[in-house]
Amino acid sequence: MKSEKENKEIIYTVKDRCKVCYTCVRECPAKAIKIINGQAEIISSRCIACGNCIRVCSRDAKMFAFSIDKVKSLLNSHHQVAAIVAPSIAGEFTDIKDYRHFVGMIKALGFDYVNEVAFGAELIASKYKELLESKPGRPLISTSCPSIVSYVEKHHPQIIDSLVPVVSPMVATAKVLKEKHGDDLRIVFIGPCIAKKVEAGEDQFEGLIDEVISFLELRRMFAEKNITEENAKPHEFDMPVAGKGAIFPISGGMLQTVDLEEDFVKGDIIVAEGRHDIIEVLREFEEGYLEAKMFDLLLCNGCINGPGMSHNQQFFYKRKNISNFAKRRNDLIDQEKWQKDLETYLKLELSRTFQADDQRFPDPPNEEEIREILRKFGKKEPEDELNCGACGYDTCHEHAVAIHQGLAESEMCLPYTIDKLHEYIMELDKSNQKLASTQDALKQSEKLASMGQLAAGIAHEVNNPLGVVIMYSHILLDEMDPTSPLYRDLKMIVEQADRCKKIVGGLLNFARKSKVKIDKVDVKKLINSGLKTFVLPKNVELDIRVNTRDPSLECDHDQMVQVFSNLLKNAVDAMPEGGKLCIVVGEQPNNDGLEIRISDTGTGISKENQERMFEPFFTTKESGHGTGLGLPIIYGIIKMHRGNIKVDSNDDPQKGETGTTFYLSLPRKSAEKEKVPGDQLANEDEAIG
16 A cells, blocks of 8 residues: 555646756656646656656756755654665765764764665665575566656556565665664665655555655755764764675665676676666566566666765766775675674565556557647658657657647647747738738828828819819810911910819829729720720730639729729830730639739839839829829729739849739629719819810
8 A cells, every 4th residue: 555645746846947848758757747738747646756857857847845844853852863874875975085974964963873774785685685596486676766666566567576575775774773773763764866755655664764855955954054074073884884785876786785796698687777778678578578587677877866966967986986985884894793783684574565556548549549649740741750859758659649648738849849930930920011011001091091181172172263274275275366376375275274184183083982883894804995095015015814714803894994004004104115014813812802913024113112102193204294193093993992902013123123013902792882972072073174
């Protein structure tokens, strides 16, 4: 049975610090971390408390629960308290040259005894040797590492019978001290392993280990009391002392403790360490690919690299320190006394049990489900599976399985996220362009509205007196003798008055809400009608393409003829030396209307002039050859038909071929076929002439 303490959250995430780099996902052997809404959360039921996620997180977003306050309470109680120290002490406190000073520092905290867990390691190593020599009928998996035990119980329950039914060195040492000092003794384990906090809380070990602290927590307690090597009185470890067991935290150390070794020829013993090797060894063993008498496994790269160490650097330097420390301890101890203690405490009950806690996901996805998930994050073909590992999973296939299991999200795929980001940027850019275009159109509409009001006022005031001038000038011209010297002057007055009539007529067309007569019209007929209003020069090549099966529109025939007439005439005027006039009719992408493109290879329009081209009275033609009202009137007609007009032009030969293209977008269906009511100016042009 597992106690409630095991279910307590030993490792947790500080969400404000988590930057979702997926390193913890990658390093978790149990895949006990899920990503929800971009946040990494630990699944406590799957977690084996190995602390890999803590060790690799550069942001300190993964933390473990400290027990410093509980240890202080024990030290302040009336009980005697013993500190049992893991053999990896020499790898942690490399700054302390004499281990006796280290023992003195722990005693200065208030501990009554300081004992070596290395002695417990020697006890269980002897038990392992007995098991191997008894030739068990099944392979054995070492159980000194609590994370290995938990990993097998949760994720490989089929091979749980191969776990060695012997307690860990920590538990063995606690049993020795209880035997020596009585059950009233309180015991605190100090080491590099966080999983020991879970192991100590198991029901079968109740009353043995009261608290577990890491080397990180121990250093903090030293700092709080300002305990240093210089101000602590040196002490020897309390009895029983250890010998070669101090080598235990190094990979293969258990074997060396009892003079066993990994034999690559016989293959009787396999030693493995680290996340990758452990996962692979247990998988291959479960599937029947590996055969050996003993699997000596440590989930960390030796206990000297545990998450409770204050630093993970200088791996081989720490390993060398432990080897040197073990050699010194073995040389200094009383071998006869050590052997006697070993024989005495080997009589203790050092067995344990295991309980399967199957955390495997039921109903794994089939291949089609995986392919469908892969397609959702851009892996449509096998060659799209980059297996880059940026998501925290070794392959895209594993990532897809994790998504199916609810552990992962599609957005964890970096190439997919980058592609989506590019799409969003492109969409945003298009939206910005549309917004800019809409803003420009709004400014243009406001400008044209103001100009329209002004034009309407001028046309209204000038209209009647201009009619009188035109009428009487024509009468005088008819009555004047052509041979008279005044005839020429009078004819000039008539011509300029007629020109004023055209200008005022243009102003009226620009300013008024014209009557719109909607009919279904063939665009090809509109284009041909527009071409008939002027003579096409021989040096201009005409190219008309209709790329739609249905070239019909609902529009005002006469007004649209005026649009095509003006645009085609302007295009021809832009090619005084000749060129090509191309008219292309096609469908809009959503098939809601037609897009008409009118292109010329003329001189082009400058950027400055493009910004002003729809302003009334603005023209680039010579004086007397244009009123500057053609394009503004076209703009108004297109907008009246709920369409859009855009222009693209190049007047710089260094940037490519010069020329201008007008794009007309018109809906196929009119909003309403009824006539739009005109205002009071609707018929004023009929009064002129």
